[in-house]
Amino acid sequence: MSNTILVLNVRGTINAPYGVRQTLDCLKISRRHRATIVKDHPTLRGMLKRSKEFIAWCDADAEIIGALLDSRGMMKGGRPVPKNDLEKLGFKSMKDMAQVIASGDRSLASIKDLKPSFALAPPRGGYKKSTRRSYGEGGVLGANPALKSLVKIMI
Numbered sequence: 001m002s003n004t005i006l007v008l009n010v011r012g013t014i015n016a017p018y019g020v021r022q023t024l025d026c027l028k029i030s031r032r033h034r035a036t037i038v039k040d041h042p043t044l045r046g047m048l049k050r051s052k053e054f055i056a057w058c059d060a061d062a063e064i065i066g067a068l069l070d071s072r073g074m075m076k077g078g079r080p081v082p083k084n085d086l087e088k089l090g091f092k093s094m095k096d097m098a099q100v101i102a103s104g105d106r107s108l109a110s111i112k113d114l115k116p117s118f119a120l121a122p123p124r125g126g127y128k129k130s131t132r133r134s135y136g137e138g139g140v141l142g143a144n145p146a147l148k149s150l151v152k153i154m155i
Helices: 018-027 042-050 062-072 094-103 147-154
Strands: 004-009 034-039 055-059 130-134 139-143
Touching: 004 042, 004 062, 004 094, 004 147, 018 042, 034 062, 055 147, 062 094, 062 147
Parallel strands: 055 139, 130 139
Antiparallel strands: 004 034, 004 055
């Protein structure tokens, strides 16, 4: 089991209950097609269960975190993550940054000036499964082990 979880907002917040909107705001994914990486914790699991009709999640590894940071990672001000100035952030390389985040030692929010969420594009070719059903019912919502391949399409 991984120390970090990849969370993707699939449905947005239109007609969402107040508690779900607050949860998505706390996770920094209040807009559709936003993703974040958070540490696995029992409190977080409760947040995921509360908003399971609107989001999908899976265990995150260093490969998917590295791909997200490399292509969709943004600093405050809307500029991409500077690959040549990673020493200022405390990392040797982008791969090192992904390993540290995947291990759970640091979070996205703890890295200075790094935005804690990723703005992804809608999946090319559309969703192949229903966005209104959970993974167990043939959809994409909830705990979804196939989410990594979907996110790779959205990058």
